[in-house]
Amino acid sequence: MADKFFIAYCTSGLGNRLRPLAAAIAYCRLTGRKLRVYWDSITPNGCLTPLERLYQNQFDPISLAEIEALAGRSVALFTEKGPGHGVTREAERFGRDQLLKVSQFSTPQHAQALKLDDPHETVIVYDNDYLDCVPRELSIAALRSLVPAEDIRDQVLAQAAEHGLTLQTKGVHARGTDFGLKDALDLYSGLIRDRIGVDRGEKFFLSTEDAQLEQGLRELFPSQLMSRHDRLHLQLNEGKAVWGDPDSYTVSADHGVDALKDIYLLSCVNLVVFHPGSTFAEISRHLHGVLQEAAAPVAATVAAPAAAPLSALEQVNSLFVQRCTQMLPRGGAKFPLSAVQGEPGPAPLETVPPEFIYWETLGYKTPILERMIMVSSSTPVLHWDAERFNQWVEAGLSRFTEADFRTLCPYPEALSQIAKLQSHIRGSKILVIGSETYWLELLCCLFGAAEVTTVEYREIHWDGELRSPTPVRTITWDQYLQELDRHEQAYDMVLSYSSIEHSGLGRYGDRFMPLGDLYTFLLMSRCIAPHGMCAVAVPVGQDLTHFNAHRIYGVTRMRALEQVGEMKLIGMATPDEAYLASHETEAGLRAGWSIASLATLPLGKLRQPVLCFGQSSFSNENFAAHRMGRVPAGFGAAHATAAAAEAPQPASTAVAGxxxxxxxxxxxxxxxxxxxxxxxxxxxxxxxxxxxxxxxxxxxxxxxxxxxxxxxxxxxxxxxxxxxxxxxxxxxxxxxxxxxxxxxxxxxxxxxxxxxxxxxxxxxxxxxxxxxxxxxxxxxxxxxxxxxxxxxxxxxxxxxxxxxxxxxxxxxxxxxxxxxxxxxxxxxxQVGLTAQMGGKHSFQSWNDVYLGTAEAVSLVQRHIQQLHAARGRYVGKSLFASCGGFFSLDQMQACSGQGLAELVLFDVNPFTVSFAQTVHRLIKGAPSRRDFLQAYLLAKVEALPGDRFQIDARTPFEARLRQAAEVGALYGEDIFNILRSLLFARLQSSGLQVWGMRNVGDNRIDVAARLDLHANQERFIDSNCLINGEGSWLSSEGAYLQVRNLLLNTPTRYVVASIEALDSKPGDLMLASNIFDFVPPAVRQKIAADVL
Known part of the structure; x- marks a missing residue:
């Protein structure tokens, strides 16, 4: 398997680099990705110190050129956090446009949208924070695993000893530059008096980069303040009066070393005064005591990124803590959650710790009542009768009666419930979680499962030789956990009946664990193949933990199952109507088998449906397609008849005519x-x-x-x-x-x-x-x-x-x-458009009007790649672009920043040239892609009065806007289709595609020129259009800005002329379509060699 990479894009100040670097190390430890680090050495007020000067750990660096070379590869960008943070700001404010270029092929996502199972070959993360997808404690552990350079470490320990610093010494971090604090001296001195006993002579250690602030605090606390005498304070660069510009001050290589010394000195004390927004202070607190814990130097060969990936079980434990704390973020601070289980039960409720109550009640959202069952009838080994099992399997489903079933299972309704799943069981690899008797395994064999694996807390012994067309394997819970990696995504279906609701409550001698059911469900979800289903029968009613008997699942706990397992509830298997109608004892169950109805049961009352979960992409067709053809060989007609009746079949194709x-x-x-x-x-x-x-x-x-x-x-x-x-x-x-x-x-x-x-x-x-x-x-x-x-x-x-x-x-x-x-x-x-739009042309109600995805023409993509490859060849040259193909804007985007001397737009059609000029004017006046789209569509809408439009149903199920009267001037039938696009802008989940900008001038109504709406699956075949395809000039904000910058910064002429009449010179760039089919051979020699 090819290596996958994580690129940590580290820039800004030292604290803002160390957080994402630590998160990247932890992420790679969890996922096995290889870490590469871009460490910004360009931004003056960031940190110009090389990473290898700061730490002994070995990192694999990556350059900006290498990042740019990733464009068009399998890359996911996690870079965006609003206007002040993203690929566009990197390019415009700091001159680093490599991420922007990669974004032409990979749409940037929010910096915290990354997940542990991202499928891309390379992920690039540009952020200044830890990652949400990585448990915070793992990121902090990675931070603490960084080993400072030996001279830095020695100097820190020497200065700590000189000042007599201990982990109890109070510490102050005072920033006078980052936050624009005009009254910094008053602010910090007040905090020092509030939090440190300076009036009693208590000393404190100060770290600050502001010389004036340090001097002021020394004057106020001359005998209490301790600080370094060799600190390199920051200074404003010559001609600068404020701290906010990138070149206001310079954090030199020596300043970066100095800053890391301060971080580790602050980690040697108890930091009590600091600005809450300072990452510098946060890093220091997360490193608290790290040098004291490891007094001896650590070998530089122990590189943090090279640590072995966590085992499958360790990954599950980490995910469990992460997802539960994301679900209940307030609990993590006061009641840290762990996947480590407690003492074995049973035990009374008053003996469990407070954190158990908090997590088990989902942050006090669900009630907990006592229903103690102190004596368990559990035996250390389960004995299953293999011969009786064989007899039932050989007899087949048609001879397996309800009376037989009742001898095996204490839940008589379960036969009717599981029978509803037989079409999914047939041919599937099944994992059964929790099984006192073999009734569930038997049903799986009778329904034609391909194989069955049962996980039970206790060891299972078959008394006799098992003979079944369906292989049946049993393992203990401990064995299952030890070999968890072998089970991940290995099953079509996971079944559990009346089991997980007991997990972690201690009733059966198991160890106490809050949310033990969610932990078990997470383990189950990891075993399901992407197409698979997880079916669990649990008590359903109002949310309740009936300690220690069981849990009852209402809407709140069902959502918790979905969130922790990252699955969705796709259905519910209930007893069928024939069963309910034929059993007088079940009369109370004949109605109300829905989640909403069950939620109205009195507290503590329940029914037990089978809840079915799958991934968000689950479909019965996909499920059937993946497990077809796996029915065991011995599964004969006696078995197949009943199963085939309910089996979901894939869509049939024509067979034998x-x-x-x-x-x-x-x-x-x-x-x-x-x-x-x-x-x-x-x-x-x-x-x-x-x-x-x-x-x-x-x-x-x-x-x-x-x-x-x-x-x-x-x-x-x-x-x-x-x-x-x-x-x-x-x-x-x-x-x-x-x-x-x-x-x-x-x-x-x-x-x-x-x-x-x-x-x-x-x-x-x-x-x-x-x-x-x-x-x-x-x-x-x-x-x-x-x-x-x-x-x-x-x-x-x-x-x-x-x-x-x-x-x-x-x-x-x-x-x-x-x-x-x-x-x-x-x-x-009839509904007039003027009436529909309220007589106003406003975009207040069209927030989602945008151009959606389309597949760009491969020819256009090849041209763009050629232009990128020829970068630098057109400096000082003229670019001649045909007004066809929507003015060749896709190719023109690739020419942005190439130092063109002139841009010439030409066409033989004066209306087309005029239209190009109009669109260019709109682009120049629109600072963003959204502004352009609004201005463009409004210009089209406002070209004619609203009462000139009406809706006319031409054919069933198709609507088309037609012109009520002749129109002239610039706009033809495309105006009506733009309105149609407006009308249907919210009707396409895949986005709006606007097609057909060809020859929209003069009085003709050119049917081929209409703007239309098409499904996202339809292949784009006409280059004369306004699209938002991958690689097009409207595919991203950055691509649009490149075109806009080209138009703003390049002298432009608009010429009504044929290609032969242009005043092009050798070396100029010509963008036109099909010109070799129309241009005489003599003229071809006149055109530059670079012809697309």
Whole structure:
């Protein structure tokens, strides 16, 4: 496997460098990445001391040129923290544009967005703080592992001895430069009197870089103040009056050494007075006592970055502490959390320490009550009957009765619950956590699992020889932890039934551990493959720790499971209706099997569903695709019949001339739209719809939905309307259902029949009557979306047996909090754009109007790479750029900063040249990319009065803005498509793509010139457009600013002329498309050799 790298980009002052350096060391220890360090030696007021002068540790340096060479590689940039921190500021304020160049290929992210499992080959972090993804104690440990240069260490210890400094001596760090403290002397002297007994003669040690402040404090505390006599104080450079400019003062190589001495001297005392915003003081406090702990010099060969990576278990323990403290940040200071377990139980509640109560109640958010079970019936070894197990497996699922099941399992409803998961179990590698008897393993074998591994606290002995088509392996908990790395991402499914709710409570003799269930769940989540599922049956009701019996899981603790495991709840397996209806003892369980309903149970009451978790990208199709073909060889027809009935099948393809199954195609598209989340599926009757997604869905009929209490669906964001009109639901009833869905769910997915399909064996009149286009045509749909501030996905047309468009699927997103249904007028009638926009052209409500991602033309990318490679060849030359291809701005971006003498924009079309001039004027006047987009679109909108526009539905499910009257001058049909882009700007989750800027002049309406909206998956094929693709001039703020700087700083001419008439000279740069197809051979010789 190729090495992965972490580049620590260290700049600014010494304290602001040491924090990110320490975090980088800790990150590399956790992940095994190799550390490379850029140590800024350019910024005068930073630190000009080489890193190797400060520390004995060996680091692998990286230069700015090497960073720039990473552009276009697998790199993730974590650099942005607002206007005062980022790649643009590095380039503009300090002249280091290497990160900006890398950002043309890798979009910069927030400096603290990095995670431990980042997939990129190289991560670059430019920050002045520790990393959120690394536990703070590990970063501090890495900081303390740094070994100062031997002469620095010796001088610090000598001066500490000279002044008699101990770890109890009071220390003061007074800064007179960093924070603009006009009354610094009054401030620090007051703090010294408050926190140090100077009136009683108590001495203190002072560190300050300000000579005047030190002298003032010496005069106030002549006998109490101790300080160095050889300190190098900072001085303003000649001609400077303030400290805030990069060249106001210089931190020389000697000053950097001096500063590190002060840091370690302050670590030798008890620092009690300091500015809370000083990283210098923070570093000193984190190093407190480090030299006293290691009085002997440490060999320089013990390099901190080269430390061995943590084991898999150590990584889990670190992640557990990190994620829990992120979830409950206030607890870390008063009640430090550890993955180390306490004494074995059971023991009364009053014996557990306060920190156990804090963490176990999730920061006092959930109640804890005592329900002591002091005697455990546990035996040291479990004996399982192999022969009886073999008999049941050989008999098969069809002969395994409920009565048989009850002899094995104390939870009679579990058979019905696990049966709902059999389509996921079949062919899967299963890990079972916690198992007193083998009922769960037996069901996995009967349902056709590929293999089963059981982890149990106690040792399991099979009495007899086990014979099963499905291999079954058992290991102890200790064995599992010791070989954890072998289990990571090794299973399709992890199952646990009534187990984790006991973890860490001591009931079964286990050791006390607050949040032991979350720790176990984190371990389980690490074992699941990216496509996999974790299914845990736990008590559900109101949140409660019933010490020491069990925990009951409400919404709060379920969210804690999601956060610590970094998974999402994708569904819930409950007893099926047939089971509940056939058992009188279960009469109380026949209703209310939803999280919202269970949360209303009296405190302490519970039911036990199977909660199913997966990663954010989970889908049943992906799950099925990864474990297909792994059904054990001995799994015969007797086993397969029942399992196949519920197995989720991937979308079928045409086989032997038979068309694809439209149900499977609709299932696949619908599952992708929902993305593995829980959803409510509304159908004309119940049961109906996608039973393959049983784990995720709650199926209700139209009548049940409209009569339901909305609280029943609390926490569910998706609603699916499954072919309501096509199955005969009246139009008015459909509109009522749609309105209900939009009021209660974040996303409403609509699947309906296409009236034009030839699949339907009914008359055309009936098809049209049951078609969504007849009930809600495209004009009304998009008008409704605009007025209700909803987003509309691109329409998907799904093929059938014969027709390529049997069904249609689209999504309405953005739950409407204030529905204005009267404005929509039942979705009917023309809606003028002037009325929609309130007669005003304002961007206050268009905060998310932006250009989205598109795949740039490979030809353009090659040109840009050629221009970068030829950097320096065009100094003093002229650049001739055709106004086609949106004025060649992508290539012009690559020419920024090359010292061009002149920029000439040319075209034979005067309107195109004029349009280029207009856009350039807007770019020059817009200091940011957002400002340009607003100015550009507003200019287009304001070119014609709003009453000249109307909506006209041309074809079903497509809306198009048309011109109501002829227009002239500069703008053609593109104006209407820009308005369309405005109208739909919030309708594309992947972002807005604005296409087609070709020849927008004169009176013609050029259909090819329209600006349009396309799905992100569609390949971009036309270079004449305004795009925000990777590498384009609008792909980032930095790229836009390069184009703007070129236009601002380069003399520019606009010429209406053909390429032959240009006054180009040898060596000039010509940017034009297809010129060799049109230019005579004689003219080609006149054009410079560098022709793109």
């Amino acid at each position: 038979r068309p694809a199954d439209p149900h499977q195609i609709a299932l696949q598209a619908s599952a992708q739209a929902i993305g593995g989340a829980c959803f409510v599926e509304v159908t004309h009757v119940r049961p109906f719809g996608f039973s393959e997604l049983e784990v995720q869905r709650v199926n209700v009929s139209v009548d049940e939905a409209l009569a339901a209490d909305p609280a029943q669906f609390a926490g569910i964001q998706h609603c699916f309307l499954h072919v309501l009109l096509g199955c005969g639901v009246p139009q008015a009833r459909f509109i009522q259902t749609l309105r209900w869905a939009l009021q209660h769910f974040e996303q409403v997915h609509i699947l309906e029949h296409n009236a034009a399909s030839s699949d339907w064996e009914i008359s055309e009149a009936v098809r049209i009557d049951h078609c969504i286009a007849n009930c809600l045509n495209s004009e009304q749909l998009y008008s409704m979306a605009r007025l209700l501030s909803l987003q509309v996905s691109p329409l998907q047309r799904l093929p059938g047996w014969q027709s390529p468009e049997r069904n249609v699927l689209f999504t309405l997103a953005g739950k409407s909090q204030a529905l204005r249904w009267d404005d929509v007028a039942g979705f009917y009638g």
